[in-house]
Amino acid sequence: MAKVGDLVVRVTADDKQFKKSIDGSEKKVKKFTKFLLSAAGIAGALLIFRGLTRTVGNLIKAYSVQEQAEAKLAAALRATGGAVGISKDQMIEMSKELQNVTTFGDEAFIAAQGLLTTFTQIGKEVFPDAIEAAADMSTLFGQDLQQSVIQLATDLNDPIAGVGRLKRIGISFTEQQRESIKTFVEQNDVMSAQRVILDELKNEFGGVAREVALTGTGALKQFNNVMGDIKEEGGKKMLEALAPLIIDMTKHLALTLQDWQATANLNRALKGEATSIFEVDKAQAENNERMNEAQNTARILGEELKALQEFFDIGSGNIRNETQ
Known part of the structure; x- marks a missing residue:
């Protein structure tokens, strides 16, 4: 104890x-x-x-890719007068459905839809099949979706010439198919001619994009696409919150610079009228010093804002590459 x-x-x-x-x-x-x-x-x-x-920059960048793709799609629809017969909302919904069954993101499909829309011979009857056929081609040949869309759309827009171009990449058509395509075109039934081409593409490699999505690596890509959607939504919310602030700041800076310039001009005029007055010269010197400091501050702020904009990559400089 x-x-x-x-x-x-x-x-x-x-x-x-x-x-x-x-x-x-x-x-x-x-x-x-x-x-x-x-x-x-x-x-x-x-x-x-x-x-x-x-992190904020990455979120905004992810959303900017989606936003630009949708804007280009809307512009293509307006420019063609909606000749395709499918609305923007319907296309966006189509892109989401295709993302769920392939390894391509919906923003890539939206960008592809924007390109395909510019080919006015391709209507709503074959448009969905053409987009998926382009996804199959990209998966099979290892090329980006936009490249496949341009290639396929060119062939569908002119079916007779398209048969010859497709043959050069290993897609063959029988004599009967070629005659059918020629007859349909002569009868001004371009859609039926396009259907012959799409049916042959489906026979040769249809469903490849969907099959790849079922593999382990395909599942990982789909997971990344979903994470990309989450980033896009986060970027959208942040950009919506920041946009008014950025706009107001830009206007304020522009007005401030105008005020500085006006003050400088006035001071120069006053100095010119009273150069013999010591007090005016002294006041002018002090004012110039303040002006130089203010302008230097504005220059630094402008450089920081420019760097911030480049960092966030809000501009359209790299949007095309991002959507490929």
């Missing part, structure tokens, strides 16, 4: 050790707080901020 004296010593010792630990913890907290306020701490905070900015 422990003696009372031993207990006193131990408690005292433990108490001293406890206080020592507390003091040590307080010192560590103060040291950490000091670190946060130091240059290194600020640099660390900037790194965290940059990481967040990069």
Whole structure:
């Protein structure tokens, strides 16, 4: 059994050790707080901020690809007067359904639809099959979807010449098929001629894109496409929130620069009228100094805004490559 004296010593010792630990913890907290306020701490905070900015930029970039693809599709529909007979909303729904059964994202299908819409000989009866046939061609030949759409649309838009072009990539038609295509075209039944071509493509490699989606790697691509949709939605929400701020900031900067220029012109005029007055010269010098500081600040801010815009990649510079 422990003696009372031993207990006193131990408690005292433990108490001293406890206080020592507390003091040590307080010192560590103060040291950490000091670190946060130091240059290194600020640099660390900037790194965290940059990481967040990069995340926001990636989300907005993902949405910009989708947004630009939809805008181009809408423009193509307007330019052709809706000759295809399918609305924008119907095409977007079609793209989502195709994403679910292939390895291509819906934004890639929307971009492909925008291209196919410009070929006015291709109507709503064959449009869906043409898009999926292009996906099969891309999967089989290892080329991007837009390339396949342009190639196939060119062949369908002029079926007689298209048969010859398709033969050069290994797609053969019987004599009976070629005669049928020629007859349909002469009868102004282009759709039936296109159907002969699409049926042959289906016989040779139809369903390839769907089959690949059922593989392990295909499932992974589909997962990535869904994650891409989540990023797009997040980017949309952020851009909707940031857009008014960016617009107001741009207007404010433009007005500020105009005010600076007007002030500079006025000061130059005043100085020209009263060059002999020392006070005016002194005031002018001080004003010029303030103007230089303000203009330098505006220049730096402008460079930062430009870098921010380039970082977010909101512009259309790389949109074409992203949608391929």
